[in-house]
Amino acid sequence: MNEIARIFETLDYGPAPEGPEQANAWLDAHDRKFGHFIDGKWTRPGKTFSSDNPATGESLAQISMGSEDDVNAAVKAARAAFKGWSALSGYERGKYLYAIARAIQKHARLFAVLETLDNGKPIRESRDIDIPLVARHFYHHAGWAQHLSREFPDAVPYGVCGQIIPWNFPLLMLAWKIAPALAAGNTVILKPAEFTSLTALLFAEICERVGLPKGVVNIVTGEGGTGQAITAHAGIDKIAFTGSTEVGKAIRAVTAGSGKGLSLELGGKSPYIVFEDADIDSAIEGLIDAIWFNQGQVCCAGSRLLVQESIEARFITKLKKRMASLRVGDPLDKSIDIGAMIAPVQVERIKDLMKRGVAEGADIYEPDGQLPSRGCFLKPALVTNVSPANTLVAEEIFGPVLVAMSFRTPEEAVQLANNTKYGLAATIWSENINLALDIAPQIKAGVVWINGTNNFDAAVGFGGYKESGYGREGGREGMSAYLKPAWEKELKAVPVAKAVEPRAGNPLDTGHLDQTAKMYIGGKQARPDSGYSRAVLDPSGKLIGEVGDGNRKDIRNAVEAARAALGWSTTPAHTRAQILYFLAENLDYRRDEFAARLKLQTGEDGTEEVALSVERLFAFAGWADKYDGAVHNPPLRAVAAAMIEPLGVIGIVAPNARPLLGSIALLAPALAMGNPVVLVPSGTSPLSLTDLYQVIETSDVPNGVINIVTGDSVALAKTLAEHDGVDGLWFVGSADASAMVEKASTSNLKQTWTSRGLEFDLSNRRFEGDYFLAKATQVKNVWIPYGA
Numbered sequence: 048m049n050e051i052a053r054i055f056e057t058l059d060y061g062p063a064p065e066g067p068e069q070a071n072a073w074l075d076a077h078d079r080k081f082g083h084f085i086d087g088k089w090t091r092p093g094k095t096f097s098s099d100n101p102a103t104g105e106s107l108a109q110i111s112m113g114s115e116d117d118v119n120a121a122v123k124a125a126r127a128a129f130k131g132w133s134a135l136s137g138y139e140r141g142k143y144l145y146a147i148a149r150a151i152q153k154h155a156r157l158f159a160v161l162e163t164l165d166n167g168k169p170i171r172e173s174r175d176i177d178i179p180l181v182a183r184h185f186y187h188h189a190g191w192a193q194h195l196s197r198e199f200p201d202a203v204p205y206g207v208c209g210q211i212i213p214w215n216f217p218l219l220m221l222a223w224k225i226a227p228a229l230a231a232g233n234t235v236i237l238k239p240a241e242f243t244s245l246t247a248l249l250f251a252e253i254c255e256r257v258g259l260p261k262g263v264v265n266i267v268t269g270e271g272g273t274g275q276a277i278t279a280h281a282g283i284d285k286i287a288f289t290g291s292t293e294v295g296k297a298i299r300a301v302t303a304g305s306g307k308g309l310s311l312e313l314g315g316k317s318p319y320i321v322f323e324d325a326d327i328d329s330a331i332e333g334l335i336d337a338i339w340f341n342q343g344q345v346c347c348a349g350s351r352l353l354v355q356e357s358i359e360a361r362f363i364t365k366l367k368k369r370m371a372s373l374r375v376g377d378p379l380d381k382s383i384d385i386g387a388m389i390a391p392v393q394v395e396r397i398k399d400l401m402k403r404g405v406a407e408g409a410d411i412y413e414p415d416g417q418l419p420s421r422g423c424f425l426k427p428a429l430v431t432n433v434s435p436a437n438t439l440v441a442e443e444i445f446g447p448v449l450v451a452m453s454f455r456t457p458e459e460a461v462q463l464a465n466n467t468k469y470g471l472a473a474t475i476w477s478e479n480i481n482l483a484l485d486i487a488p489q490i491k492a493g494v495v496w497i498n499g500t501n502n503f504d505a506a507v508g509f510g511g512y513k514e515s516g517y518g519r520e521g522g523r524e525g526m527s528a529y530l531k532p533a534w535e536k537e538l539k540a541v542p543v544a545k546a547v548e549p550r551a552g553n554p555l556d557t558g559h560l561d562q563t564a565k566m567y568i569g570g571k572q573a574r575p576d577s578g579y580s581r582a583v584l585d586p587s588g589k590l591i592g593e594v595g596d597g598n599r600k601d602i603r604n605a606v607e608a609a610r611a612a613l614g615w616s617t618t619p620a621h622t623r624a625q626i627l628y629f630l631a632e633n634l635d636y637r638r639d640e641f642a643a644r645l646k647l648q649t650g651e652d653g654t655e656e657v658a659l660s661v662e663r664l665f666a667f668a669g670w671a672d673k674y675d676g677a678v679h680n681p682p683l684r685a686v687a688a689a690m691i692e693p694l695g696v697i698g699i700v701a702p703n704a705r706p707l708l709g710s711i712a713l714l715a716p717a718l719a720m721g722n723p724v725v726l727v728p729s730g731t732s733p734l735s736l737t738d739l740y741q742v743i744e745t746s747d748v749p750n751g752v753i754n755i756v757t758g759d760s761v762a763l764a765k766t767l768a769e770h771d772g773v774d775g776l777w778f779v780g781s782a783d784a785s786a787m788v789e790k791a792s793t794s795n796l797k798q799t800w801t802s803r804g805l806e807f808d809l810s811n812r813r814f815e816g817d818y819f820l821a822k823a824t825q826v827k828n829v830w831i832p833y834g835a
């Protein structure tokens with residue numbers, strides 16, 4: 048080795064510490080003790096807990112434990128502020144957001160140092176990533192505030208929003224929550240995570256300094272119990288939560304039936320796929336960032352390496368070499384790569400998970416070298432020799448632990464990538480654009496990075512599929528999560544319908560009818576599993592028909608058939624449109640027959656309902672190839688294609704009233720967007736849908752795309768809600784049954800829409816547009832390198 052090479056290999060870094068003086072001065076100025084920020088004022092610190100520096104274990108400050116009374120006071124203040132804040136012009140609100148962005152930039156170093164002290168993340172990251180992105184979010188949303196009325200003409204803010212955030216990106220998560228909420232005209236109560244409240248409190252001071260009207264932003268600190276007081280509070284109109292899937296599910300259950308808006312940004316176990324034709328050095332650098340950024344405490348961390356078998360050995364060797372050069376240590380040192388974990392409890396949790404993984408057969412590589420003698424530090428770790436069932440492959444570790452597996456073919460890569468309950472992000476490395484862009488649509492995740500990783504921007508939506516949650520943060524999608532249609536508040540409760548009593552009591556009395564309509568599953572008519580049928584009565588109680596009494600097994604069969612038909616999602620939109628037009632045409636041919644059947648069931652002339660149903664099918668046939676995504680142009684060397692994708696299998700439980708249109712109005716948007724459907728038609732008047740089988744059969748609808756199960760609406764809704772093969776569920780029914788549906792949908796976090804006992808008049812043409820299209824879809828943002 049020549050002298051220069053020797054020096055290069057052996058040269059060590061000197062210390063490059065960032066000074067904590069200003070942050071300490073700020074903490075001292077507050078006597079290191081903080082109350083809550085409610086109604087523009089600071090409360091006197093009550094019961095407190097310590098916020099510690101995880102790199103040293105030393106206490107930084109005492110933080111107040113938010114009580115129910117504190118939450119009540121914050122909700123009261125936010126409610127009082129809402130009227131004035133939402134009445135301001137968008138321009139006025141935008142100016143406040145702009146002022147916040149400027150103030151954050153002005154105090155960027157203070158924020159960055161305080162964040163690093165409180166969280167343990169390297170100053171390099173808080174200084175160069177977290178805080179600049181925070182400012183960017185407020186700038187971006189200042190613009191949304193101003194353009195709101197033009198871009199979302201029929202929308203209004205929810206009102207008071209409760210926002211609960213985790214500890215891994217304390218100020219950034221605050222910005223993702225507060226900026227869009229305020230831009231839309233909401234007021235907020237935000238609870239930071241118990242480990243990291245300090246930058247939120249500094250932010251509150253910024254709100255004071257820029258003269259934000261009192262009560263618009265309230266910061267209540269505390270633990271899970273304080274969060275519970277927020278999610279259960281009747282005076283809050285929307286909950287926005289970022290955190291673990293476990294707590295997200297608990298919040299889904301608690302808010303069920305409350306009518307609160309809900310967005311959930313939850314955990315992940317994101318695949319990082321490297322094909323054999325990738326630029327390997329770049330892929331290694333990307334991987335370092337994907338998994339060791341923020342010590343791996345990142346919801347979208349690329350924690351599952353999937354590398355093509357042909358390059359596996361070479362890739363792993365290079366990776367280990369690169370891992371050995373990562374520097375773990377004092378987060379305030381500017382040349383540190385890996386800082387401190389958030390808390391001792393988290394270090395223990397990760398060590399336990401690793402022990403379990405090893406007991407199940409995993410090998411673990413950690414580079415040599417010493418960790419600091421105190422503080423919460425862990426070495427970067429690489430786990431190999433694992434099967435998909437290994438704990439370390441299946442569980443979100445939320446630490447500096449990478450799990451590596453190999454694959455042979457692109458198909459296998461996709462299978463492995465999707466073999467998880469999560470669906471937050473994915474990374475694909477390949478120099479072959481055809482391959483990368485072929486894989487991206489097959490990955491079930493809300494964000495896909497091609498030849499890059501961890502790109503974030505305020506203009507680009509971020510959020511998950513499956514159990515990674517729902518709702519998006521950033522860009523247009525993020526704004527719509529803080530807005531609702533203005534007309535919703537005019538909805539009245541559905542008057543209770545008088546039950547029709549059967550005239551004939553004998554179940555054997557089938558009148559002149561000799562046939563019971565069957566179910567429609569997988570393109571075939573199927574007898575009900577129960578062997579029982581249900582009477583269909585006219586308004587006078589006369590028996591006019593019978594349908595199968597569907598049960599759990601029929602729903603299971605229907606869901607299975609629908610899942611087998613998921614190829615519908617990749618059927619070209621033009622073809623889907625043609626099939627919907629064909630359905631409309633064939634229904635129109637038989638309009639007299641359908642109108643007569645409606646009259647028989649409801650006693651009312653059905654001509655208009657049939658005409659409206661045909662029109663609705665036309666409307667959504669028209670939408671199939673027009674409800675499109677967008678291309679975002681973030682300030683990075685990339686574009687983000689916001690692709691609209693279907694949810695998957697959608698369960699639909701249609702209203703009793705308007706037996707034909709009630710089903711068609713919900714079926715058509717779901718189908719137009721590529722979702723196979725399991726439909727439970729009107730419980731009282733299902734014959735219009737059982738008559739539809741022949742129309743479906745003559746309209747080229749692929750088998751399994753429409754499945755119809757007749758029976759008791761609420762019982763079948765419950766089965767659909769509990770079924771993990773159903774991705775979305777729309778339910779029209781009473782408030783109580785809606786609450787049941789929302790609660791029962793918790794297990795796989797399926798996205799629900801329920802009518803909550805309110806009179807949604809589905810004949811209204813407002814339902815011909817994006818209201819249901821948005822609910823039938825989710826947005827995947829695909830980041831693609833672009834430009835220089």
Ligand code: NAD
Nearest residue numbers: 212213214239240270271274275290291294312313314346
């Ligand atoms: P956590 O779920 O334990 O806590 C998150 C927040 O919820 C904290 O403020 C906590 O006090 C509060 N909380 C706890 N129990 C509550 C309850 N029952 N009701 C209401 N609030 C309650 O998560 P964490 O450990 O702070 O953060 C790590 C998790 O966050 C990881 O799973 C990570 O993937 C996820 N995360 C997701 C995103 C995303 O955008 N998808 C971003 C960052 C972190």
